Each structure stands twice: as C-alpha cells, then as structure tokens.
Amino acid sequence: MTHFPHPPVPPVSRAALFAFLDGLGIAHRTVEHAPVFTVAEGEEIKAAMPGGHTKNLFLKDKKGALVLISALQSTQIELNQLHKAIGGARLSFGSADLLEASLGVTPGSVTAFAIINDPRHAVRFILDEALMQHGMVNFHPLKNDATTAISSADLLRFVRALGRAPEVIDLSAAGAA
Numbered sequence: 490m491t492h493f494p495h496p497p498v499p500p501v502s503r504a505a506l507f508a509f510l511d512g513l514g515i516a517h518r519t520v521e522h523a524p525v526f527t528v529a530e531g532e533e534i535k536a537a538m539p540g541g542h543t544k545n546l547f548l549k550d551k552k553g554a555l556v557l558i559s560a561l562q563s564t565q566i567e568l569n570q571l572h573k574a575i576g577g578a579r580l581s582f583g584s585a586d587l588l589e590a591s592l593g594v595t596p597g598s599v600t601a602f603a604i605i606n607d608p609r610h611a612v613r614f615i616l617d618e619a620l621m622q623h624g625m626v627n628f629h630p631l632k633n634d635a636t637t638a639i640s641s642a643d644l645l646r647f648v649r650a651l652g653r654a655p656e657v658i659d660l661s662a663a664g665a666a
Contacts, residue, residue: 493650499606500593503630506602513650515643524634526597528562534636535562540625541641545599547588547612551578555591559601559628560617564660574662575615593631600628601644602637604651614648618659621645 494512497505510517520538525531528544535542546558546566554577560566572579585596592599593606604614620626621641630637639647648655 496605496608496651499608501605501631503632503635506605506630509605509650510639510643510647513643513646515639515646517637517639517643519630519635519637521635524597524632526633531636535627538627538636538638540627540638541620541623542627543601543620545601545628547583547592547599548580549583549587550580554578555583555587555612556580557592557599557601557604557612557614558617558660559615559620560660561620561623564617564619566660571660574660575658598629598631598633600631601626602628602631602647604648604653606631608651610653614653614656615660616644616648616655616657618657619661621657 494509496509507517520534522534542562543559544562548556548558550572568580589595591607591612592603594600594603623641625638626641626644627636627638629635645655
C-alpha cells in the first residue's frame with residue numbers, strides 16, 4: 490500500500506497545491522500569464538508549453554450528479570451525447586455557484602487540480618483517454634492566471650493520492666453524435 494501525504498484542507502491555495510505535489514514527489518512546472526477564459530485565448534501560452542492542453546467541463550446531470558471532465562482541448566465533445574459515453578443522465582453545465590461550492594474554483598479556472606477541493610468525492614472526475622496519451626499534461630493551478638505542467642503518470646498519482654480511482658474514458662465517442 491502506497492502512503493500518500495494528507496491533502497490540505499479546502500479551500501486549497503496554489504501554494505498548498507504545489508506543496509502537496511512536492512510531498513508526492515511530483516515534478517511540476519508553472520508558467521504565469523494573464524488570465525485566460527477560453528481555449529482560444531491560451532494559444533500563445535500553449536505554444537510555449539509542450540504536452541496535452543486541456544478543456545475542463547463542470548457538469549451536472551438531470552439527477553443532480555456532478556461531473557468534472559478533463560479532456561484534450563481538441564477532443565470534440567457533444568454535450569447532448571456525453572452521458573452515453575460516461576453513463577448517467579443527460580448533462581448540462583453546472584452553475585458558477587455550484588462550481589465554487591463543489592470544487593473551490595470559478596468559471597474560467599476549472600481544472601483537474603480542483604478535485605483537491607472535493608475531499609468527499611461529491612464530484613465524479615473523468616479524464617479523456619486522448620489527453621492521457623500525452624507524456625505531459627497542462628492545467629491551471631486553481632486559477633486561470635497560470636498553467637502548470639505535470640506528467641500524465643503523475644496526474645494519475647495525484648488522483649490516487651486524493652483517494653480516487655482514476656477514471657479514463659474515450660471521450661471521442663461522445664463527439665460522434
């Protein structure tokens with residue numbers, strides 16, 4: 490059984506996130522930049538950082554279940570078909586208030602790292618198979634004014650250290666409407 494350090498108590502700061510990654514022995518590199526709110530706004534940043542760049546979706550299904558999707562930015566996801574690929578009821582975007590209450594981040598700053606703010610595992614976390622094929626993956630470190638790169642293997646280690654089993658799904662199937 491692998492021993493992991495205890496995660497910090499939410500809401501987690503960027504410094505506490507980085508300290509947790511350091512405690513796990515996870516190498517990470519962060520580039521500070523102006524806040525970005527869309528995939529297109531971050532193109533210049535992405536050009537300077539190798540690896541898989543992401544789009545992250547905070548969703549709620551018709552039955553109230555919450556889902557965080559971290560996908561490769563180029564993966565085409567049809568929201569009205571996604572529930573078929575991941576199982577569950579039809580999905581729509583979760584509100585800003587629900588996002589902040591559930592994951593401690595604001596719209597534009599949705600990131601895989603936000604699961605550190607969900608110690609009760611109220612939000613199902615799904616990773617795109619296409620994203621995980623990249624050696625390095627890039628996410629905002631809880632705010633959209635920086636991008637942090639870690640290896641995809643270390644992302645899985647981060648997920649496991651939070652007491653979660655990584656759920657990697659081929660989300661391209663959700664784009665084939």
